[in-house]
Amino acid sequence: MTDCGCEKAKKALEEYLHNELCSTEAADIREHMANCVDCSDELRVGQVLTEAVQRACDETAPEDLRAEVLMKLRSMQAH
Amino acid sequence: MQSAVLTRERPRVNLGPMSTSPNPSAKSVLFEEQAMQYIDKLYAHAMRKTSNRVDANDLVQETYMKAFAAFDQYEQGTNLKAWLHRILENTYINQYRKQQKQPFYAPLDDLEDWQLGDAESRTAMASRSAEAEAIDHLPASAVKDALHALPEDFRIAVYLVDVEGYSYQEVADIMETPTGTVMSRLHRGRRLLREQLADYAHEQGIGLPKKTGADND
Numbered sequence: 001m002t003d004c005g006c007e008k009a010k011k012a013l014e015e016y017l018h019n020e021l022c023s024t025e026a027a028d029i030r031e032h033m034a035n036c037v038d039c040s041d042e043l044r045v046g047q048v049l050t051e052a053v054q055r056a057c058d059e060t061a062p063e064d065l066r067a068e069v070l071m072k073l074r075s076m077q078a079h
Numbered sequence: 080m081q082s083a084v085l086t087r088e089r090p091r092v093n094l095g096p097m098s099t100s101p102n103p104s105a106k107s108v109l110f111e112e113q114a115m116q117y118i119d120k121l122y123a124h125a126m127r128k129t130s131n132r133v134d135a136n137d138l139v140q141e142t143y144m145k146a147f148a149a150f151d152q153y154e155q156g157t158n159l160k161a162w163l164h165r166i167l168e169n170t171y172i173n174q175y176r177k178q179q180k181q182p183f184y185a186p187l188d189d190l191e192d193w194q195l196g197d198a199e200s201r202t203a204m205a206s207r208s209a210e211a212e213a214i215d216h217l218p219a220s221a222v223k224d225a226l227h228a229l230p231e232d233f234r235i236a237v238y239l240v241d242v243e244g245y246s247y248q249e250v251a252d253i254m255e256t257p258t259g260t261v262m263s264r265l266h267r268g269r270r271l272l273r274e275q276l277a278d279y280a281h282e283q284g285i286g287l288p289k290k291t292g293a294d295n296d
């Protein structure tokens with residue numbers, strides 16, 4: 001078991017968070033996170049930020065937009 | 080008789096089942112079946128681009144028209160949703176930016192890191208857990224405002240990765256830019272966002288002690 005260290009963990013944190021690392025790299029980071037409060041707190045901030053963005057971006061298309069798109073599509077295909 | 084009633088350019092279709100059209104092509108049936116389910120996602124994307132409902136509506140409509148016109152080029156089995164997001168990006172670039180006749184701002188990818196500041200040092204958090212707590216309790220409107228204060232390319236990269244869950248490579252395809260650029264936009268966007276949210280939390284006194292350092296930037 002070799003700890004990758006804080007520097008590497010912090011550098012790779014965003015990619016780790018976004019599932020961009022290969023499984024070996026991800027496993028290294030995960031292991032470091034489990035043993036380092038500083039890095040796991042940093043990861044937590046990143047996760048909370050992602051969740052906050054997700055909440056803020058939740059949208060439902062207006063019903064009349066859906067209707068208008070369908071109408072236009074059907075008029076397009078009528079020709 | 081009916082022609083007198085119909086207004087000038089009103090297309091003669093109703094919104095009932097497809098039976099009104101003499102012979103709905105297999106293409107249009109397939110398109111509706113496959114593409115319409117993503118309208119909420121495209122609308123959310125359009126809202127992040129335009130920041131207002133009227134333009135977002137137009138952008139979504141045009142995206143669907145273009146996508147339908149180009150549907151023959153879509154390869155079945157590949158990611159249709161990503162394909163639609165890409166068309167939306169393209170439509171926006173080709174039409175809205177031109178229409179608005181805004182001066183063209185160079186993308187901010189070239190900014191040096193020091194110009195963007197360092198989130199950790201600038202916000203001087205009592206602790207990361209306090210920061211996480213604060214972000215977690217911010218109203219969605221504050222997060223939305225902060226998101227819209229980001230440079231557009233940063234905002235879209237954050238949106239596509241964090242909300243839509245696309246990989247960096249998929250976002251590179253949608254935004255037609257190298258993966259390295261996506262990473263840089265994403266990281267900088269998230270860092271700026273974090274800073275802004277921390278500032279907002281400080282102002283509102285949400286779960287955070289006052290900044291220790293003076294505003295020296």
Ligand SMILES: [Zn+2]
Pocket residue numbers: 005006007009032036037038039040
């Ligand atoms: Zn660490």
